[in-house]
Amino acid sequence: MKQSKRWGLFVFALFLMVLAACNNDTGAAADNEEEDTASTEEQSNTGNAETGEAAADDEATEVTFWHAMGGGPQEALEEIVADFNEKNPEINVVPQFQGTYDEALTKFRSVGGSKDAPAIVQTYEIGTRYMIESGFIEPVQTFIDNDDYDTSQLEENITNYYAVDGDMYSMPFNSSTPVLIYNKDAFEEAGLDAESAPRTYSEIKNAAEKLTKKDGGNVEQYGFSMLNNGWFFEQLVYTQGAYYVNEENGRSGDPAEAVFNEEAGKNVFTFLDEMNQAGTFGNFGSNWDDIRAAFQSGKTAMYMDSSAGVRDIIDNSDFEVGVAYIPHPDDVEPEGVAIGGASIWMTNSMDTEQQQAAWEFMKYLTTPEVQAEWHVETGYFAINPDAYEEALVQEEYEIYPQLQVTVNQLEDTTSTKATQGALISVFPESRQHVVTALEKLYQGTAPKDALDEAAEQTDRAIEIANRSNQ
Amino acid sequence: MRMRKRITLYILLILSSIILFFPTVYALMVSFMNGREVLSGAVLPSSFSLDNYKKAFESLPLLSYLWNSLVISAAVMAGQLIVSSLAAFAFVFIKFKGRNALFFLFISTMMVPWEATMIPNFVTIQELGWINSYFGLTVPFFALAFGTFLLRQHFKTIPKELEEASQVAGLSRFQFFYKVVLPVSKTSLVTLGIYGFLTTWNMYLWPLLVTNDETVRTVQIALKQMQTKEVSTDWGVVMAGVIIVVIPTLLLLFGGQKQLQKGLTQGALK
């Protein structure tokens, strides 16, 4: 008797769990109804998944697409996907947000090769070597060959980054480069020529000196700023034709050590240090929004930003905004920029039908029309240069002529192993060490010491990765 | 009370309230501002426009997220109440060898930081096939040392006579548990319930890791989704999101504050 009571208890507990599970289903259904009545506009975004499920019954091939686009880019991306699904009823692409690039990659690492893995995953440029070595992906080159897809229609300076030993491993998607952004009104106020932006280190330093406005101890306006993000440092090294790691930036073999603490890197650190010492450099941290707000509110007159942010800056500033090429040392011939952003990868944990569907979607993404829309909506480059000829883009350029500068800078880039960008598997970690080095530099550590430490830590990270992945 | 003391107290109370509540009010104000007002550093919005809220609901399936948060928080709450009260009952009303040691083992789980055990836990959830399901978001949190501890402290105050009386009345141990002990401990159960609900509602990193899409995602992730990196964040919309996220918990807290306080104190005191 008592025994049965006690069992009753556990049955009860079990029942509750089952109840919770049932809730799951009824919950989702009820919720959908709620949404339907709540707003029809919402359908464009959330409706996707629902219509998708319905379509799935008619055996549409489902392609899950993990991405790391939040805010505005997420909306643009979801719109593009919805259009694709409409035009291709036999395929159903399901976009799923997975947090930041780091978090998305972490999740992918955990589920890679299993049934939980998505069909397509977006990964930042510095995850490229990791992805290649992971064994979870199918190089897109396979499909390019099968399909005789013409990659020459894509922007060469972008595809170069993702081509390793001549093979394309992933499809470039959202690409950006760094640019120098400056306040034209402030330039005029300081008696500088607002139409020709400074480019060499000494030009920048001089301009920064003149642009800095002080009120007693308080600096009202700094001359120059740079986000504490390793990406900008890398770019300033690449443009000098120098490498980040040995083995020619890891492009001709497995890199064994960091070389960013040599001549070129020291140039960059010294350049920043001199301005910091002179009080003309404003440090606004590692948050993209903070440095932009600083620029828009007149706290800094020049700064480096991503090309993807240019349009928002112009929209939100009360003054004339100028866009220019990134700085370089006086005695160095600049080679241009390497691209940043992310590419999309095909995973190998699905059947060929799904892969084919994923490939169709990837091809769709690279068409000029889609790229034009993407470029205009988000500010990321069009990976297909034909997009720039689209009316949509041309109209945009009339309103924002500065956008043209970002495209020109990329097209003017000389393709070398330096501007192809470095390939290392431990890039995310190394970038962190560089950020710490920059922060230490601004706190007064000598340029050489700060850089050497970051390089040493990168060397160790490479060594550990090699030891544990033999 | 003397007048002077009364005035001093009111001044202290009002000052502290202003300081403590300012961030919340400020967030509310920013949630009504348009982009330009935010960037100009205004403290008060020019008008109480609901545009940001509309935008927040349009850009993300917030209703779906809110619903998920509700289901998950309620499920964890129920699970914690059942599992913890069972354990606490055993620790108080059943004498057995090794009770102290086992209790200490329970308490020691409070000291294991969740983030430090997240990787093996993620793998476990994956092997159970619970990725992107309510199970992965709830079951790992059903057992709660803090809850067991809190309820144990309360159960200990239940007079021995009650147990003896129920034995005389012929109640089995389990009947004693759910017919006598649980009703008598209502305060603590409500407290633990609110506590469990709040902490689950506020979970942040774990839901992001074990979910893939909006069918099970919780509302805290929406906050993350509203922020971008390379393209500017719309602070007005983010703050609208913050307000939407905290309103349910604040309401719960205001409603259950008295109960919560009573129950927590009993746990803390003994």
Added chain:
Amino acid sequence: MNSAPLTKESGYEVGDLPEHSEKAFPLRKDFWQAMLYLLPSFVLFSVFVFYPMFRTIYLSFFLTDYDGMPSVFVGLENYAYIFTSDEFLKSLRATILFVLITVPAGVILALFLALIANEKLKGIGFFRTIFSSNMGMSVAASSVIWLFLFHPSLGALNQMLSTLGLSQVEWLLDPTWAIISVSVTTIWMNTGFAFLIILGGLQNIDEHLYENAGIQGAGYWYQLRRITLPMLSPTMFFIVTVSLINAFQTFGQVDILTQGGPAESTNLIVYSIYREAFVNYQFGTASAQAVILFGCILIVTILQFKFGEKKVHYQ
């Protein structure tokens, strides 16, 4: 609701094993019954706490490959490395500093609020609600709000400073200020909970004690020192212990506010573990750090029980 006397005699002490055998159930049977009641907790703890803990200890002796699987046994190398690594020692120092700031400041602030909110005044319920409201603010929401307050050019804090004619502060950019800013956010978030508990403790103090003291003409401060604080000590002990454990486990606010920077000044240990594991994908060193963190919490808790509890005045 339950008006049972709160003295120890009425409860069942954990320590006492049955000295009388007239109980309905023999001991052996009791043991299995107890296990049945404990089974759900035990299963869940084993799967989601004990197993991962042992797995973490195991992994701390290995290097892990790209899949996160242990690949090379390295013995104590991970430990040796982190103890000689500047980064980890800094992180350890930052964590200790953070604990030393947030725990005392947070508890004292909550005590102050509870004391002024414990007076019988008109509208006191409103103030209590305000003081406890932060408990309903999630880590993510609070951190986002403070992130904006600390904003170098738009944030309300710097705007107030400039209105007052003071020089602006680099809240999250200066290493010294950054740890203070993260601490302030943390204290703000945790006040509600501590306040509620301490207020409850105050209300549980026997009124008669004050009445007697009042008759003897004792002033406010004397009463506070001689009656309130001693009687409150068990509550304070509880809240200090919980705050200590929580402070060691801080994560969300660091992730949103500073990502461990600038110059690693706010790289608290849990954040450092997270980064080592989820960004650098070094489960081995991350696990070694986790083991050390667990050790730290264990030691502090034991010390707290050993020395702290002696000062606690039980009724």
